[in-house]
Amino acid sequence: MAHLENLVLCRESQVSTLQSLFGERHHFSFPSIFIYGHTASGKTYVTQTLLKTLELPHVFVNCVECFTLRLLLEQILNKLNHLSSSEDACPTHITCETFNDFVRLFKQVTKAESLKDQTVYIVLDKAEYLRDMEANLLPGFLRLQELTDRNVTVILLSEIVWEKFRPNTGCFEPFVLYFPDYSIGNLQKILSHDHPPEYSADFYAAYINILLGVFYTVCRDLKELRHLAVLNFPKYCEPVVKGEASERDTRKLWRNVEPHLKKAMQTVYLREISSSQWEKIQKDDTDPGQLKGLSAYTHVELPYYSKFILIAAYLASYNPARTDKRFFLKHHGKIKKTNFLKKHEKTSNHLLGPKPFPLDRLLAILYSIVDSRVAATANIFSQCLRCWVSDLQRPHGAPCSAECFLSCRRTFLPTAFLELPLITSLVTLQLLTLVGHDDQLDGPKYKCTVSLDFIRAIARTVNFDIIKYLYDFL
């Protein structure tokens, strides 16, 4: 089994446990084995490699791919049929609708010569999805050896612990095997294993050290680390390629690559930008500080009035209604401080999330902030209805002054004639959400779903100090 050790690193004890569990070909093994461990801890890889190397008859099925009962059972039966039939014969496709039929067909298929007298293994990967399928499926698979009276072992691979699988009325308990997570030494060994041939193993090992130094506290997933290692290696080699440093000049290499890795954590690690974009940036040697990820604020360009609507919505969501008078009325008079101040830190609205508000409250806050903040000379409002109707010579679409707009607004158009389409477009952009049913009797209610950083960026573009108006920051 020497070459097995070369294929599977750092998993010797698990491989030997599995091998001794399987026993010899014709031996009975435990009817069901449950293997759990973190993602990328080698469960799928080790099981597959072991079964292939020992050439044991097995069927490998992924429960994410086969998400219905029929898909799952048919795939198992058809794969078994392929195994048992000879090379040139083309086996017919088996259909199977229920677990009862599956047991019957399974007994038939395993009567074949090539499958007799040996243990057949059925491996179900991502077994946590079995819990969401029919209720009899998981207990049935655990007892498959007894139900079919054949030498079969079902292996379940999952990230979730066994206690969360157990049905309420109990079931046949499987043999539970734990695949421990890799230690930092193991991770280094495995990651250094795939070093490109042009560079020495020590050079790559030093790079892996730096990479783990930046990422190990955040992430231990081997798949992610491998991906990051491959993506960022060209940047690490850059000084050597350009001739600015030798392979052994670790300090210089570290200084070159460390900020790059930190930037990678904020972008590629979070999938804010794609790997190909990242590689392009490295090749073009642009400054990664200019990167705009998916969640960046600058790519959403809202019209001026919509920005105010959004700000008003944020204030309505995060300020309690009783505080509106203090913030938004010009002369609010005396308000007792004792009732006003926060009693408990936990009730900070920024911890609990946005609250829904009715449309009227939004409009009231909106008019109050637009009134006090907008510059009188700003000609950015669209044509107001009165001017257009009375002054027919006026070219259609020419903007009004802000004062005209606001006075028309209040006198002639008491309903939200202008704002509603803008609000609806904000809802489409998912910056606001409609709460409750569409046609409520007392008007629609909304909620503002942007973060504080986002709204501060928006408020900065219109020169509005939003912090002054937020109750939580008093």
Add this chain to the structure above:
Amino acid sequence: MSSRKLKSNNLKHSECLSQVQRILRERFCHQSLHSNLFGVQVQYKHLIELLKRTAIYGESNSVLIIGPRGSGKTMLINHALKELMEVEEVSENVLQVHLNGLLQINDNIALKEITRQLNLENVVGDKVFGSFAENLSFLLEALKKGDRTSSCPVIFILDEFDLFAHHKNQTLLYNLFDISQSAQTPVAVVGLTCRLYLKIFKEQLSLPAEFPDKLFAEKWNENVQCLSEDRSVREVLQKHFNVSKNLRSLHMLLMLALNRVTSSHPFMTAADLMEANQLCSMDSKANIVHGLSVLEICLIIAMKHLNDIYEEEPFNFQMVYNEFQKFVQRKAHSVYNFEKPVVMKAFEHLQQLELIRPMERTSVNAQREYQLMKLLLDSTQIMNALQKYPNCPTDVRQWATSSLSWL
């Protein structure tokens, strides 16, 4: 001549062990019928009497066998059936129908299965029946063959009986019991459902008398005797018995110990059993926590503090992040100052591992940062896991023990 005899009597060492493995594996993994019945002799006698009365005298009966999982119900009925079939006049006459609640999940499937097991598919053909009862009585009528004045007795065995009771209108059960009450066909309905330790241990591990290599079998059985007298082994068995009393979990323990028997280590030792016991009683959640990254551990500690302060009220990501920031903002801990999205990704990983769970299903409109969650680990589990956590930074460990900022 004597050397030839010696050779033929003594199998090679590895072949011997292979045989040992085969026999014990069949005993532990596959429910073979060679094992003895422990403690159910009275029930066994009763059951076999009942079945004999149905098979030989044509009396209809119904039996419900109740017991916790792994207590030997299936083994009991299989033994009884085996003994019954050995009686001459029974084996030609009696038919058996085995149904299982896990497989036949509704009455139509059950009826098809009964038809199949009674080999009456051809007889039924394409007939359409008005009701379940009609169909079933037709099947049982069809069992009357030729010159028989009475039809064959049928024994129905219903495994996972409680699942049959959940079928719509419980048609199958009503009809079966109805037939067993009326005098048409002798029917026995046996339902199985679930609702001395040291001696068992010895018996389960001993090799049977028919083992080919007598010398090896003797040595093995002696070893088993020594093991059963060893104090540490007794302790292990006592601990195991306190946790679960059924035979199946004992089989699992013995299987784990059997795995360590190889050519170089031919006899089981007390150390094997102790190690097997440790593997059986591992805390799986602690194992999962062992593999988390430092950031994820910090989030769990923040959640633990929130649970302590606010007495297990549900929290959301924003609150956890706030608590974590309080730790980070102390001067020495700026190395943990990660961006909020990075912390969010770690939080979502914990959700994926089902260590935290949302209080209600995720709706599309809700922001993920404000969704209320619950932590599925308790304080002691977290502190124990932290003790075993490899290379735990000291400041994180200190923060776990106390959240006060003056520390």
